[in-house]
Amino acid sequence: MAKTVVLERKPLSLSERTYLPQIVTGLKTTFSNMFKEKATLQYPEEKPQLPQNYRGVPTLVNDPNGREKCVSCQLCEFVCPPKAIRITPGSVPEEDEDREHVEKAPQEFEINMLRCIYCGYCQEVCPEEAIFLLDEYSSSGYTREEMINNKAKLYELGGTLPDKHYKWDKKKDAEVEGNAH
Amino acid sequence: MEFNPEMLLQLGLKVLFAFTMVGAVMTMAGYSVLAERKVSAWMQGRVGPNRTALPFVENIPFIGSFLKGLGIFQPLADGLKFLFKEEIVPGHVNKVYYYMAPLVALVPALTTMTVLPFGQYYDEAGNSSPLILANLEVGILFIFAVSSLGVYGIVLAGWSSNSKYPFLGGIRSSAQMISYELAMGLSLLPVFLWVSVPGSEASALSLVGIVSSQNDSAWLLLIQPVSALIFLIALFAETNRLPFDMPESETDLVGGFHTEYGSFKFGIFFVAEYAHIVVGSAIFTTIFLGGWHFLPWIADPWPATWVGTLLGIGWFLAKTAFLIFFFIWIRWTIPRFRYDQVMSIGWTKLLPLALINLIVYVLLVTWLDQTPSATP
Amino acid sequence: MISKGKTDQVTINLDGNDVEVPAGMNLVDAVALHGKEIPHYCYHPQLSVAGNCRMCLIEMGTPMRDRGTGEAIVEEDGSPKIGWVPKPVIGCGTNVSPGMHVKTESDLVTDCREGIMEFLLVNHPLDCPICDQAGECRLQEFATDYGRGYSRYKERKNVKPKRTRLGPRVTLDDERCILCSRCIRFSQEVAKDDVLGFVDRGSFSTLTCFPGKELANNYSLNTVDICPVGALTSTDFRFKMRVWFLKETMSICAESSAGCNTLVSSREGVIHRITPRRNDAVNDSWMTDSGRALYKRIDSDDRLKFPLVDQEKSSLEDALAASISLLKDKRVGIVGSCKSTVEEQYLLNRLAKETKAKKYLRGHFGEDDGILLSADRTPNLRGALITGLASSYPKENLNLLGQALKKGQLDTLIVVGEDLMDAKVDAELLSDIQIIYLGTHENATSTLAQVVIPTLTPFEKSGSFVNRSFFLQGFKQAVPGLAGLLPDISILVRLINELNGEAELSSDLSAVWKMMARSSTSPLKGLSFSDFKKDGIELDGSKWDELPFVEQKALHYEPTAELTTD
Incomplete structure (x- = not known):
């Protein structure tokens, strides 16, 4: 526990008790503020410099080879506090040689931007690094339906991000040349 | 009464003057709103309204964008907005008084200016006569009487809204008005005592007389600083300006008396509030800042022709504008008082101070009268 | 064991x-x-x-x-x-x-567990994001408790077959298999269909079907349930929904009189799967594959979705009013159902008393597999005996009804869920009478009926069944019923109340049970619905010991009388 020190309050002088000098000081401050540089950004013409970890609209991203990263594990749907995410899981057809070993992919992936609170939990929880809150922040629409981003829109917004792991490719490599017996 | 074309002309001229005055005051009120928004923005590091533009004016090089940046057309947009907003009347109000209240608030503000001298006019002989709609001998009393009526608008609005917050706002407003009216009146007594020394030409309660007394001599602000201070503080309270915005009290009463008002009715309240400020500033200028006269102890440097008239009016307006700026400046500098603090300042500080001030000046004036050599 | x-x-x-x-x-x-x-x-x-x-x-x-x-x-x-x-x-x-x-x-025990977990995870693919077991996986759970959180294994993991079809309903991912052999033992010991085994040695050991065989028996999905990891997955449920979204409701399988205890897993009113619930007195931890597919009937095309009067879409109120006019002062016959719940059968019996109706009941019979699919393919035949809806053992046909119709003894027939033509009643005989059909799905009888009032499936209502061992077992509503429809007991209560101006029955389940428990001769005496919501109650069925029950000796069931049929 911090020690409490009781300070003796100094009695106010007459001029202090009228508060007039203090008011004059205040007036000086506000007056000088008038000539300082303005902090306002002229928004539509000027855009703010976004920090690196800015959380904008959640998007889905492809890996550098243009392949879908999401495997529809639905962890984002689970963790989403306002229940904005809705996934219809589906499987990757066996004929898809490039992606067959991933087995699972979303059939439909919807994020309701009227519900989204930009908390970034979905990005944090994603085990595939497939969902990112990028720097798009001004999404708007005329109807409620427009504000629900479907899978195509989410991939359009997200585009392609670099991938450090290529997790599923490693798996495929192992299958091709690895310990198969 | 016999038909008299001369009288009709006089009447027509008076009506024309009156409309001009109303127009001028209303315009000033509108631009006070803009000034408030701009000044508050600047003081807070913002830029304020800078988006409104008129179709063609906007395209004039430099000037167009400069005016747009200043937000010159903002009051126009604001006014139109109030006009075109949906007219909503809550179901629980007392309709008659509800509609009457904004008018009752606005009319006194506009009426007080009839007795306000704002310049002087020189005839061909070089004799000056004041520019004033109605040169009452008891101008200041008229102002006191009429401007206090403005509070009825607020009280009416509060009561007819039939809702808690407006009601509280109305109550506070009347209490505040009574408390500060006393100090205000008492603060002016020494001024008139001083001005109307026996033998002086100034009439007892005439505003024109007060202005003339400040020509080529000290402003009353310098002679009567305590009076000026009390009057200024009371003026803030009378115009419901921060730090005395008890009737509105956005923080605790939502919107105070005008909570239930919207669209143009609210707009009228808004304009009335700023009209009060404009008129209040003009009164202070008249009484304590020498009216249209140049500077203390310096005779008016302008010629005694129509040029001088215009320059005088301009000088008067400049002083008034500065006071309006001062009103705004104070608002964005000082936090508001609590209701009990407002009451305590009014009754336990300002009123005794005004009384002491009065007594001191009564003694001083008496002493000066007894010693003719010391006549100011 | x-x-x-x-x-x-x-x-x-x-x-x-x-x-x-x-x-x-x-x-x-x-x-x-x-x-x-x-x-x-x-x-x-x-x-x-x-x-x-x-x-x-x-x-x-x-x-x-x-x-x-x-x-x-x-x-x-x-x-x-x-x-x-x-x-x-x-x-x-x-x-x-x-x-x-x-x-x-102890420290030693913890050490052991951590060591075992590390070995188990050496070759585990860690594809939890795409694994259906995630969320109810023992490997995940114990990895959380005893796993080290990172891998010391630098070599390449073993590659084994993935997405293998073991049978029509089971998919195998061999990489996830931890070789516990539960599925093999289940197939041998419970399903008595020995088709699974391990091949190869050491870390190459692989679960597979014997050559030329597949895991196709009616209990194959139980291997999915007991698989502690995601190796065996249900082809039907595969990639449908993550388990953590599912709301589990305790229910009873309505496939046969075995009365398997089940958990119905649904999300937002849509059933995604049905799994067995352990009850050591009834079904251990098993149920049939066919019973798991019953939920698909909820959304089938022949589902009755709105009331019909003269085969025209109408409101429930109109249908009830039409029913009343067909029942008042008429000679009424009632064809009850062994698929109805105990409560519905009781109320139907009340309705029969109210209308002085003749009561008919038919049975549905099939092959008995000696485990959990009994020959009696209705869940509640014994309930009909207990509530008095049936006085004798029902036959597969309704010859008695046919005779009554021939003699012109009936004006109106209330049919609950049964198809009369299927029960050997001549369609021509039905043309002279009025039919009120209460049921979930369309059939030949419903297309003839003057009034059709849709009812709810067992997944959409609460109630109770009495299984082959006279276990009274309750089940709860898992998903909301179709919009605008009422549960069967509400419809029956409305009819009874309308017909008898005095009776003010309540359609509340506990109120119905209060009435049922009042009868001093019934085995239901003194019971209430909350008594057996969780675990069934064994009722005294000795009164009916002599009846020719068709069930054969099976898991937790001993026949009481010698079979008299054929």
Whole structure:
């Protein structure tokens, strides 16, 4: 526990008790503020410099080879506090040689931007690094339906991000040349 | 009464003057709103309204964008907005008084200016006569009487809204008005005592007389600083300006008396509030800042022709504008008082101070009268 | 397996505390009785002990006895001296014995578990994001408890077949398999269809079907349930929904009179799967594959979705009003159903009394597989006997009804869910009478009916069934019914109330039970719905012992009378 020190309050002088000098000081401050540089950004013409970890609209991203990263594990749907995410899981057809070993992919992936609170939990929880809150922040629409981003829109917004792991490719490599017996 | 074309002309001229005055005051009120928004923005590091533009004016090089940046057309947009907003009347109000209240608030503000001298006019002989709609001998009393009526608008609005917050706002407003009216009146007594020394030409309660007394001599602000201070503080309270915005009290009463008002009715309240400020500033200028006269102890440097008239009016307006700026400046500098603090300042500080001030000046004036050599 | 009938208690010392457990019980189960868990994969209480996963290693000791005299050896303070087994032993291979000492939380035990987990995870693919077991995976759970959080394994993981079709309903991912052999033992011991086995050795061991065979028996999905990891997955449920979204409702399978206890998993009113619920007196932990598919009937095309009057879409109110006018002062016949709940049968019986109706009932019979699909393909035939809706054992046809119709004894027929043509009633005989059809799905009878009032499936309502062993078992509404429809008991109560101006029955389930429990002669005397919501109650069915029940000896069922049919 911090020690409490009781300070003796100094009695106010007459001029202090009228508060007039203090008011004059205040007036000086506000007056000088008038000539300082303005902090306002002229928004539509000027855009703010976004920090690196800015959380904008959640998007889905492809890996550098243009392949879908999401495997529809639905962890984002689970963790989403306002229940904005809705996934219809589906499987990757066996004929898809490039992606067959991933087995699972979303059939439909919807994020309701009227519900989204930009908390970034979905990005944090994603085990595939497939969902990112990028720097798009001004999404708007005329109807409620427009504000629900479907899978195509989410991939359009997200585009392609670099991938450090290529997790599923490693798996495929192992299958091709690895310990198969 | 016999038909008299001369009288009709006089009447027509008076009506024309009156409309001009109303127009001028209303315009000033509108631009006070803009000034408030701009000044508050600047003081807070913002830029304020800078988006409104008129179709063609906007395209004039430099000037167009400069005016747009200043937000010159903002009051126009604001006014139109109030006009075109949906007219909503809550179901629980007392309709008659509800509609009457904004008018009752606005009319006194506009009426007080009839007795306000704002310049002087020189005839061909070089004799000056004041520019004033109605040169009452008891101008200041008229102002006191009429401007206090403005509070009825607020009280009416509060009561007819039939809702808690407006009601509280109305109550506070009347209490505040009574408390500060006393100090205000008492603060002016020494001024008139001083001005109307026996033998002086100034009439007892005439505003024109007060202005003339400040020509080529000290402003009353310098002679009567305590009076000026009390009057200024009371003026803030009378115009419901921060730090005395008890009737509105956005923080605790939502919107105070005008909570239930919207669209143009609210707009009228808004304009009335700023009209009060404009008129209040003009009164202070008249009484304590020498009216249209140049500077203390310096005779008016302008010629005694129509040029001088215009320059005088301009000088008067400049002083008034500065006071309006001062009103705004104070608002964005000082936090508001609590209701009990407002009451305590009014009754336990300002009123005794005004009384002491009065007594001191009564003694001083008496002493000066007894010693003719010391006549100011 | 749990040895039944032994109620003797013995005292063992569990982590320093003396606790009472049933004598001879498997240690894993005995410890669970006292709120402690011995993690395990291969052990299953209803299968034989294999002891191959090694996850349940614990420290165990028994009181020492002198080899010569057989007397207990005691410590200096008089307590018995414990002879600890020098190495950890598997809990699942140990049955409790008096005075046994067990340590389930010692450092050695924890070390063992961590070691086993690391070995199990060496070749595990860690594809939880795409694994349907995620969320109910024992491997995930124990990896959380005993895993090290990172891998020391630098080599390449083994590659095994993925997405293998084991049978029509089961998909196998061999990489995820931890070789616990539960599925193999289940197929051998319970399903009696020995098709699964391991091939290859060491870390190459792979689960597979015997050549030329597939896992196609009607119990194949139970292997998915008991699979502790995601190796065996249901092809139907595969990639449909993550388990953590599912709301589980306790229900009873309506496929046959076996009355399997089930869990219906639904999300936002849509059923995604049905799994068995353990009940050692009824179905152990199993159920049939065919019973799991019943939920698909909810959304089938022939589902009745709105009331019909003269085969025209109408409101429920109009349909009820039309029914009343068809019933008032008419000669009424009622064809009840063994698929209705006990409550519905009771109310139908009340309605029969109210309209002085003749009662008819038919049975649905099929092959008995001797496990959990009994010959009686209705869930509640015994309920009809108990509620008095049936006085004799129902036959598969409705010849009696046919005769009554021939003689012109009936004006109006209430049919609950049955198809009269299917029960050998001539369609021509139906043309002279008015039919009120209450049922969930369309059939030939409903297309003839003057009034059709849709009812709800067992997934959409609460109620109770009496199974072949006279177990009264309750089930709860799992998903909301179709919009605008009422549960069957509400419809019946409305009809009874309308017909009898005085009666003010309530359609509340507990109120219905209050009335049912009032009868002094019924086996339901003094019961209320909340009594058996969780576990069934065995009713006294001795009164009907002589009836020719068609069920054969099966899991937890002994026939009471010799079969008299054919």
